Structure formats: C-alpha cells, structure tokens
Amino acid sequence: MEYVLQTDNLTKKYRNFQALNGLSMHVPKGAIYGFVGKNGAGKTTLIRLICGLQEPTSGEFSLYGIKNNSRDIVKSRRRMGAVVETPAIYLDMTAEENLKQQYLILGLPSYDGIPELLKLVGLENTGKKKAKHFSLGMKQRLGIAVSLAGDPDFLVLDEPVNGLDPQGIVEIRELILKLNHERQITVLISSHILDELSRLATHYGIIDHGRMVRELSAQELDAASRKCVCIEVSDTAVLARVLDSMNLEYRIHSETTADIFAKINVTQLTIALAKENCEVLSIQENDESLESFFISLVGGTKQ
Amino acid sequence: MIRILRADMARLRKSTSFRLSLLGMLVLSILFMIMQATGMDYTVPLSRVIFLPMSMYGVAMAAFISVFVGTDFSDGFIRNKLLTADHRCNLVVSQIIVSCMGCLIIYIAITVFTAVVGRFFFEDNVNQAVFFRYFILGIGMSLVTGCIFSVITMLCGSKTTAILWCMGLAFGMLFLCLHTNEILVQTAYKNGAPNPRYVSGFRRELCGILHDLNPCGQAAQLSGWEVWHPVRELLFNCILIIGLPAVCCMLFRRKDIY
Known part of the structure; x- marks a missing residue:
C-alpha cells in the first residue's frame, strides 16, 4: 500500500510534558484518515510536527516517502495543505485578498484559480466583507480554501468542525467528501467528534497519551463494532x-x-x-x- | 524568499497599522511645528525642527511593527508561510526587510514633509550638505529601529506579548536616551566655574556609546542638529543591522510555533 504519511516512533517532549510518545502511524494514499483521541492526546502536536511548525524530539516521519530530516521535505510539504487548530487567515482582509496572499507565498503565476476556489468552498459572494466579520463556518471554509491554493494532494485538517453549528458541520463534511472524491485528495482529519468522523473516514488512527493505540480501516471497524x-x-x-x-x-x-x-x-x-x-x-x-x-x-x- | 517578501510587501501596502503609524507621525510632526512656531519668543531655526518628530519615532515604530508582524502570529498566517518556506531564515529575513521598509518609508515621508512645510514657518538655516549627511544617518537609525522591533516580535511569537515587549523597550530606550543626553550635554565649566554635573572619563565614554547604540539617542542627536560621533553611529548601526537578523535566524530556527 502506498502511504502519503508515515511516522516512526515519533516523540515530542515539551519541558515537563511528553506530548507524543513513540507514535507510529500510516496514512494511505486516497484515504480520509480520522485521527481520533481525547483532548491533549497529541493530535495537534503530530500535525504541528508534520507541518514543520515544530521539530520532533526523536523519531522520524516521511511525507510521500521523503524523510523529515531530508532537505527535500520542503518540496513534500508544498504538496500538502493544512488548517492547524484555527484557520490561518488574515482577519482584516477579504476572502479574495487572503487567497491572493497565499498565491503570492506559493509563487503562483496568476490569480485565475481564486474564483474557482471561492466557489468550491461556497464563499464566492462574500465580496468586500472582511474575514473578521465571517461566521466560524465561513472562516473554516476560507481556511480550507487557503490550504487548497497550490492544488495540494494531501490535506490536513485539525478539528475542522469544532464549534460549528449543525449546518456548518454538514457543509464542511460535504466539502471534505467532495475534495476526496472529485480531486482525489488524501485527507487527515483530527477530531474528537466521533459520530461526525464515522460519516467520513475510510481509515482510523486512535491515539492516547501520545501513543497510537490502534490503526484500522472503516471495514475493520465495522466488523469490530x-x-x-x-x-x-x-x-x-x-x-x-x-x-x-x-x-x-x-x-x-x-x-x-x-x-x-x-x-x-x-x-x-x-x-x-x-x-x-x-x-x-x-x-x-x-x-x-x-x-x-x-x-x-x-x-x-x-x- | 522573494515569494514571501512579495506577499509581505503587498500586505504592508494595505496594512492599517502602517497607515495609522504614518498618520500618527504626521500629526506629531504638525503638532511639533505648531508648538515650535507659537511657543517660542524667538524665531526658531528650521534645523531644530526637521528631525524633531523623530524623538517619538521609536515608540511609533514599536507599535507599528509589533502589530504588523505580530498579526502573522495572531491570525496564524505564519503557519501557511512556514509550510511553504524553503528555510525558516527566509521568513525571518523577509519580515525584517519589510519592517525596515515600512520604517524607512515613514522616516522619509515625515522628514521630507517637515522639511518642506517647515521652510514656510521657520528660519531656513539648513545647510544642504549637513542635512544630507544627517538624513543618511537617520536612514541607519530607522533601519536599526525596524530590525530591533521585528526581531523581538518574531522571537515573542505572539502579538500581545510582542506589543508589551516592544512598547516597553521603546519607552525604555526613550528614557535611557533622556538620561544619557542629560549627561552628555553638560559642559565641563558653567559660568566660569567647574560644572559639578559634568561626567568625564569612562562613564562619559560609556554614556556616549549607549547614546549612539540607542536609536532614540541617535534621533535625539539628529533633532538637536548635532551628531557627536557619526562614524561610530554608522558602525554601530551596521553591526546591529547585520547582527540582529543573524541572531534572530539562529533562535527562530529552533522555535516551536503554536
């Protein structure tokens, strides 16, 4: 099986707190991987490590087969988009301006793809409204749109439905499914809203106290439960x-x-x-x- | 790095904190000119007015940079940049360059504005060559100010903490400058008798170095139209402009971003 992300004995220690404790996980290509764990289990820490926001204390991971200590990891990271915790958007900018910023950072030659991205996440009619006036769901969708700029084939979403109303949850779910089915994007979603995750995920990784307790496919889970x-x-x-x-x-x-x-x-x-x-x-x-x-x-x- | 630099420059153009700082400095410049034109019994020379707004430049730039760079952390956009950056140093250098550009634009705009408007209200005693020399020194002062506050903000990694540190340091530098200036302007003799407040030897040298190292001290010398050690100032500025980003790169490389 081809894996987009593999971690091997990954450990992250903050001063007096061991956030990840020898975590090993495998995200298959094309999957919607539900990363399940209690608050403080280490889900966000793992996402921060793979996004390059923090360095692991020990262990290693590979993205598209490229190890984290390789110089080429930067190239692998450009193939992924991520929304870590809160959507990474400038609140005093409009949706379009935020996407333009991301396009500039990525060095994309033109802004032609922006209207399509805005339409994809349902924000095409926001006009000059600044992101600080958006609802939580709209901010989340804009965060996803920003992470989709550059056409990634691996999307990492950290608690994407946290704090959303039922309508917002349905919208995000449909968007994730659309991205996975239509664009063949591999998705890693961390969540502790298990009911929601079970409607999406094709694979699960259950983490507790920084350790992977079990990895299984949706079929295996169905059989087990x-x-x-x-x-x-x-x-x-x-x-x-x-x-x-x-x-x-x-x-x-x-x-x-x-x-x-x-x-x-x-x-x-x-x-x-x-x-x-x-x-x-x-x-x-x-x-x-x-x-x-x-x-x-x-x-x-x-x- | 060019990609991040272009994105940051585009953001600077639309930045509210940049516009407000520029506006604040303009208002300050006008207020200083009104105070000088109406508050003195004698005709104030233009040389004493041109760089006067620079006395508050450090505080204004601390506010601008901590908000501008800090927004990257508070809004989380730094995460998008880190995900695509070739190296963390690129991010640091880009932020410092853009902050320095912002500081420079404000410095040039305010100085030119004060010089042009001031010609109509004050006695024009300005020697063009001296003005040019001081203007160049002011550019150094402005770049150092940009470096100091952007480095602090990057290392704080939080907008609120950065605002507190930068404003604290800006006022600290202002008070240090008042103190060192007070010492350095004393003459050895006053009214024919030795001046008890005159400080000599190592302490004077130390005060001079602190005054030249401190961007507020440099601004005070410019606004007084009297720069005591221009070469030393230039040297200090060069060291700070090269050294601060290097230190920031080293520390930021290992920094955990939340």
Whole structure:
C-alpha cells in the first residue's frame, strides 16, 4: 500500500510534558484518515510536527516517502495543505485578498484559480466583507480554501468542525467528501467528534497519551463494532446447528458464547434450542459504535 | 524568499497599522511645528525642527511593527508561510526587510514633509550638505529601529506579548536616551566655574556609546542638529543591522510555533 504519511516512533517532549510518545502511524494514499483521541492526546502536536511548525524530539516521519530530516521535505510539504487548530487567515482582509496572499507565498503565476476556489468552498459572494466579520463556518471554509491554493494532494485538517453549528458541520463534511472524491485528495482529519468522523473516514488512527493505540480501516471497524446479539448458551455446537438451519450469520467465541449478526425471533430460537436440550443462559444486544469502540480502547466512560 | 517578501510587501501596502503609524507621525510632526512656531519668543531655526518628530519615532515604530508582524502570529498566517518556506531564515529575513521598509518609508515621508512645510514657518538655516549627511544617518537609525522591533516580535511569537515587549523597550530606550543626553550635554565649566554635573572619563565614554547604540539617542542627536560621533553611529548601526537578523535566524530556527 502506498502511504502519503508515515511516522516512526515519533516523540515530542515539551519541558515537563511528553506530548507524543513513540507514535507510529500510516496514512494511505486516497484515504480520509480520522485521527481520533481525547483532548491533549497529541493530535495537534503530530500535525504541528508534520507541518514543520515544530521539530520532533526523536523519531522520524516521511511525507510521500521523503524523510523529515531530508532537505527535500520542503518540496513534500508544498504538496500538502493544512488548517492547524484555527484557520490561518488574515482577519482584516477579504476572502479574495487572503487567497491572493497565499498565491503570492506559493509563487503562483496568476490569480485565475481564486474564483474557482471561492466557489468550491461556497464563499464566492462574500465580496468586500472582511474575514473578521465571517461566521466560524465561513472562516473554516476560507481556511480550507487557503490550504487548497497550490492544488495540494494531501490535506490536513485539525478539528475542522469544532464549534460549528449543525449546518456548518454538514457543509464542511460535504466539502471534505467532495475534495476526496472529485480531486482525489488524501485527507487527515483530527477530531474528537466521533459520530461526525464515522460519516467520513475510510481509515482510523486512535491515539492516547501520545501513543497510537490502534490503526484500522472503516471495514475493520465495522466488523469490530458490528451490531449483534451476544448469546450465552449451555452448548454452542447445538446453537450453531440451530442457527445454520435458520440461515443466520453468527460467530462462535467459546463453548458457551456466540454473536449472532441478525435480527432474531427470540421465542422461536429459544424453543428450537430447548428442543435440542440446549439452555439459553443470557441474551444481550451489542451495539458498538465508533464511540464505544474508542472508549473500549482508551478507557474512560461513555458520555 | 522573494515569494514571501512579495506577499509581505503587498500586505504592508494595505496594512492599517502602517497607515495609522504614518498618520500618527504626521500629526506629531504638525503638532511639533505648531508648538515650535507659537511657543517660542524667538524665531526658531528650521534645523531644530526637521528631525524633531523623530524623538517619538521609536515608540511609533514599536507599535507599528509589533502589530504588523505580530498579526502573522495572531491570525496564524505564519503557519501557511512556514509550510511553504524553503528555510525558516527566509521568513525571518523577509519580515525584517519589510519592517525596515515600512520604517524607512515613514522616516522619509515625515522628514521630507517637515522639511518642506517647515521652510514656510521657520528660519531656513539648513545647510544642504549637513542635512544630507544627517538624513543618511537617520536612514541607519530607522533601519536599526525596524530590525530591533521585528526581531523581538518574531522571537515573542505572539502579538500581545510582542506589543508589551516592544512598547516597553521603546519607552525604555526613550528614557535611557533622556538620561544619557542629560549627561552628555553638560559642559565641563558653567559660568566660569567647574560644572559639578559634568561626567568625564569612562562613564562619559560609556554614556556616549549607549547614546549612539540607542536609536532614540541617535534621533535625539539628529533633532538637536548635532551628531557627536557619526562614524561610530554608522558602525554601530551596521553591526546591529547585520547582527540582529543573524541572531534572530539562529533562535527562530529552533522555535516551536503554536
């Protein structure tokens, strides 16, 4: 698999605080990589390191296969756009002026692409309105537009939906999906709004206390957190026979426990098992979402 | 670096802090001219007025630069620049050059404005050659001012902190200049008797060096139409103009940006 970003044992230590502790992650090309973690887990620190805002204490990372200690990392960074924490925009400038600034920084020959970018993020009608008078969602979209100048193929968004109203969240989500599908941009999104992330991400990285707890694809997460009925019986061999006869999907865990991946008629199943002298000891619905999966990995309580 | 420099120059042209500083200095220049024209019993010579607004130049430039450069940090645009910059030093040098350009434009505009308007209201005793020499020294003073405050702002990495440090330093430099000037203008004898307030030897030399190193001290000498050690001033300015960006590059290279 081709990776846009790989980190290897990346560590960042501030005076008395270890923000990243040997973090290793892999962002596949073309993915929407959801970077999940509690506040202070190290998400923003990692983004600052890959954007070159800070230097790692130890470990290394590579962008498009180019290591961070190589001189060519600058070229790799030009292929990425980023919105770190707050949108990086001049508040006393209009949307167009902000984009012109970014175009100048990138050394782009003309401003021809600006109207298209503004249209892409839905800010084409802001005219002479200065960014300081924009809503939070508009600022966020302008930040994304600025990061898209220069046509990057890797976009890093740090908490892009933080503080947005439901309408703003939907707009940002649609924009990210559009960028990923239409422009084939690989996206790394850090967030702790798990429900929102689960509507977007194709891959997940779960971080806690500066360490990568688990990396998995959306399919793997679906399998791990699939809605099912956990059943405890006196003999799972009998259960398997009965479920096969009912044509239901299941997974046996032990001699007494199994998961059934279907909506079952409890009475019908219990009667069928009773006929085979198999007792039903307990039945429990297991509806593990990304949220509960995350909590099961990093600990804490579901809120 | 050229790319960042072009972007910063474009921003300077539209900068509110730059326009306000220029306007503030213009108002100050007019006020000084009115005070000199109406407040004295004798006809004030033009030479005493031309560089008079420069006495507050340090404070005005501290405000302008800390806001102008600090905005890059407060609005977060510095992150976009860092993402695309070939080297952090390019960013530092570009910010310093643009700040110095801003300072220079304000210096030239105010000096030319005061010289031209002042000719109508004050006794024109200005020797063109002396004016030209002092004008060149003023350019050095203005560049050093730009360097000092832009370096402080870059190293602070925060607009608010930078404003506090720059304004604090500007007033500190102003008070130091008043103190050293007070010492240096004393003559050895006053009314035929030795002047008890006259300081000689090492202390005088130290005061002279501090006065020449301090851009406010240089401005005070210009506004008094009397520059005591022009070569030393030039030398100090050259050292500061080269040294400060070099130190800033070194420190900024390792700085964590938030």
